[in-house]
Amino acid sequence: MPPTLRDDPVRAAPRAGVLRSLRAREEWKFFAVLPRASRGLCATWWALVVVRGALPAMATVTVAHLVGAVEHGASLWSPLIAVGVVFVTLQALAPLHTEVSANLGDRLALWLHDRLLIATTGPPGMRHLESREMADQLTSARDFDLGIAGPPMNLTMGFVAGGLVEAVAGVGQAALLAAYAWWAPLLVGGAWAATHWLLRESSRWDRHTGEALDAQRRAEYTYRLAVDAPAAKEIRLFGLSEWTVGQFSAARRHLVDLRWRETRLRQRPLRWAVALLVVANGVTLWALARDAASGALDLGQTLLFAQAVIGSSALAFGGLNWALPQAAHSAATVLALGPQMADRGRIGSGTVPADGAVRAAIRFRDVGFGYPGDGGPVFDGLDLEIPAGASLAVVGLNGAGKTTLAKLLCGLYTPARGAVEIDGADLRGLDLESWRRRITAVFQDFIRYELPLRENVAPLGAPDEVIAAALADAGAGQVSDLDTVLSRGYDGGTDLSGGQWQRVAVARALAAVRQGADVVVLDEPTAQMDVRGEAEIFARILRATQGCTTVLISHRFSTVRHADRICVLEKGKVIELGTHDELMALDGRYREMFDLQASRFVHEGSDAVVE
Numbered sequence: 001m002p003p004t005l006r007d008d009p010v011r012a013a014p015r016a017g018v019l020r021s022l023r024a025r026e027e028w029k030f031f032a033v034l035p036r037a038s039r040g041l042c043a044t045w046w047a048l049v050v051v052r053g054a055l056p057a058m059a060t061v062t063v064a065h066l067v068g069a070v071e072h073g074a075s076l077w078s079p080l081i082a083v084g085v086v087f088v089t090l091q092a093l094a095p096l097h098t099e100v101s102a103n104l105g106d107r108l109a110l111w112l113h114d115r116l117l118i119a120t121t122g123p124p125g126m127r128h129l130e131s132r133e134m135a136d137q138l139t140s141a142r143d144f145d146l147g148i149a150g151p152p153m154n155l156t157m158g159f160v161a162g163g164l165v166e167a168v169a170g171v172g173q174a175a176l177l178a179a180y181a182w183w184a185p186l187l188v189g190g191a192w193a194a195t196h197w198l199l200r201e202s203s204r205w206d207r208h209t210g211e212a213l214d215a216q217r218r219a220e221y222t223y224r225l226a227v228d229a230p231a232a233k234e235i236r237l238f239g240l241s242e243w244t245v246g247q248f249s250a251a252r253r254h255l256v257d258l259r260w261r262e263t264r265l266r267q268r269p270l271r272w273a274v275a276l277l278v279v280a281n282g283v284t285l286w287a288l289a290r291d292a293a294s295g296a297l298d299l300g301q302t303l304l305f306a307q308a309v310i311g312s313s314a315l316a317f318g319g320l321n322w323a324l325p326q327a328a329h330s331a332a333t334v335l336a337l338g339p340q341m342a343d344r345g346r347i348g349s350g351t352v353p354a355d356g357a358v359r360a361a362i363r364f365r366d367v368g369f370g371y372p373g374d375g376g377p378v379f380d381g382l383d384l385e386i387p388a389g390a391s392l393a394v395v396g397l398n399g400a401g402k403t404t405l406a407k408l409l410c411g412l413y414t415p416a417r418g419a420v421e422i423d424g425a426d427l428r429g430l431d432l433e434s435w436r437r438r439i440t441a442v443f444q445d446f447i448r449y450e451l452p453l454r455e456n457v458a459p460l461g462a463p464d465e466v467i468a469a470a471l472a473d474a475g476a477g478q479v480s481d482l483d484t485v486l487s488r489g490y491d492g493g494t495d496l497s498g499g500q501w502q503r504v505a506v507a508r509a510l511a512a513v514r515q516g517a518d519v520v521v522l523d524e525p526t527a528q529m530d531v532r533g534e535a536e537i538f539a540r541i542l543r544a545t546q547g548c549t550t551v552l553i554s555h556r557f558s559t560v561r562h563a564d565r566i567c568v569l570e571k572g573k574v575i576e577l578g579t580h581d582e583l584m585a586l587d588g589r590y591r592e593m594f595d596l597q598a599s600r601f602v603h604e605g606s607d608a609v610v611e
């Protein structure tokens with residue numbers, strides 16, 4: 001068998017390199033994902049690109065035939081029918097292509113949204129959502145959706161389609177010129193194609209610089225402040241309406257300015273482009289005129305080639321230069337985000353099932369941990385044991401690391417040093433999913449799901465008896481019926497007070513307990529409740545979580561004192577640990593904080609609260 005190019009490493013290498021760099025291009029990736037959005041629509045879209053691109057050249061040929069038939073006195077029937085068919089098809093396919101493009105753009109946006117949400121919610125950890133770099137990537141990836149820095153995907157697809165049709169049409173028309181002279185398509189087509197390169201700066205706006213992304217995020221943020229109900233109170237109370245509008249306008253204007261500065265046509269390349277086009281078209285049209293005058297070309301041929309010269313202008317610099325890179329960049333960023341976020345949000349997880357835990361104790365053993373950035377360590381050698389089935393209250397000043405401790409226990413971060421151990425086994429070795437079925441929490445910043453009460457209590461579903469019992473345990477049996485959506489934005493929806501919402505969040509944790517969770521983390525579970533409500537709900541929580549290993553984080557010492565043990569966190573370490581009575585007897589930091597709060601309540605006449 002004779003050797004092929006593939007066998008020749010010297011000649012094959014550059015080709016492989018070209019292919020690799022072609023594949024690395026965002027445009028390539030964009031076209032590669034289109035069929036995944038919709039195979040049928042994608043095939044139709046490409047077919048229309050080719051057919052619509054070929055039609056202008058066919059129109060040129062059919063018109064020239066018609067003129068030739070008139071000139072030579074031949075029958076006009078078939079040339080006329082051909083002209084009619086081509087022109088009608090040309091007109092009819094344009095709106096069809098627009099529809100297909102919009103539809104395909106919508107499907108692609110849906111597909112990209114799915115990938116985006118999988119990328120953000122998929123990783124078991126949460127570091128990927130907290131880093132500045134990832135926030136930039138996310139803003140960049142959401143470009144196709146926001147319409148802040150460019151049109152949405154369903155419009156962009158139309159521009160891309162139009163640009164490709166023009167490119168194919170331009171090539172088709174230039175190709176016709178080959179029948180006149182070999183150099184003509186190269187000269188005319190080349191001159192028009194060169195405008196893409198000469199004027200390339202005008203189409204390139206790197207919208208993904210820190211400056212543009214900041215402006216984009218600020219615009220989106222202030223927009224949300226203006227339109228979302230939760231911010232409405234403060235916006236009005238603090239007289240921030242004008243500030244909000246001003247911030248939004250300034251960010252949008254900044255984006256427009258950035259784009260204008262980057263993409264305005266620059267004089268020198270424009271002059272070069274015009275000069276090149278004048279020379280190329282002038283030379284070709286002059287040659288055509290000369291040959292027509294000498295009789296070397298008849299009228300039909302002259303018309304054919306003159307039209308082809310004009311039609312080649314479809315190759316000119318236009319929408320494709322900005323629309324395709326824009327769409328391609330968004331798609332490529334979304335595609336890249338999956339692995340990047342998976343990497344950042346990775347949590348060391350093993351395969352040992354956590355079923356049956358916790359039997360002996362949870363232990364933080366010499367734990368060192370700090371958040372990304374230059375904030376320094378939150379824990380530096382934290383040692384703490386929580387016996388199974390007991391309750392531990394964690395107290396400390398703001399920023400002492402109480403919530404961080406809860407997050408480590410939930411497996412949302414892994415310690416940089418030491419380990420969180422469950423019955424002596426490193427949490428990293430346990431199967432995280434099964435561990436998270438055993439643990440439940442009420443976070444300080446719990447989520448108010450815009451869902452019916454039923455799903456607010458059991459987002460993944462539970463029998464109604466379980467939900468009703470959990471609501472009753474949390475003292476939230478009366479807040480609304482299970483089918484009512486907890487948002488006024490929906491038909492028949494309602495909203496709850498802060499305290500009622502907190503009871504619903506507690507009910508969510510208690511429903512999980514009823515379904516098998518036996519480690520309960522309560523981070524300020526009563527912060528939004530009145531004093532009476534707090535005492536009452538805490539008694540209920542204790543009852544409902546009997547036998548569970550409970551970590552209670554609270555600044556309210558009236559609540560804290562009922563825990564089996566209390567630990568005081570300071571500067572990332574446990575400085576005191578014991579029962580309420582032991583810590584009071586110790587006369588240390590706990591007693592100081594307790595007395596301070598008690599004196600405040602006594603002073604305010606609410607001494608019953610701290611008994």
Ligand SMILES: Nc1ncnc2c1ncn2[C@@H]1O[C@H](COP(=O)(O)OP(=O)(O)OP(=O)(O)O)[C@@H](O)[C@H]1O
Nearest residue numbers: 130371372375378397398399400401402403404405
């Ligand atoms: N996501 C984060 N990224 C960076 N730093 C963080 C993050 N969350 C908390 N920190 C920092 O870690 C430290 C401990 O915070 P943590 O929320 O655990 O404190 P806390 O004791 O729960 O405070 P509070 O009583 O105010 O709720 C603080 O210095 C805080 O600024």
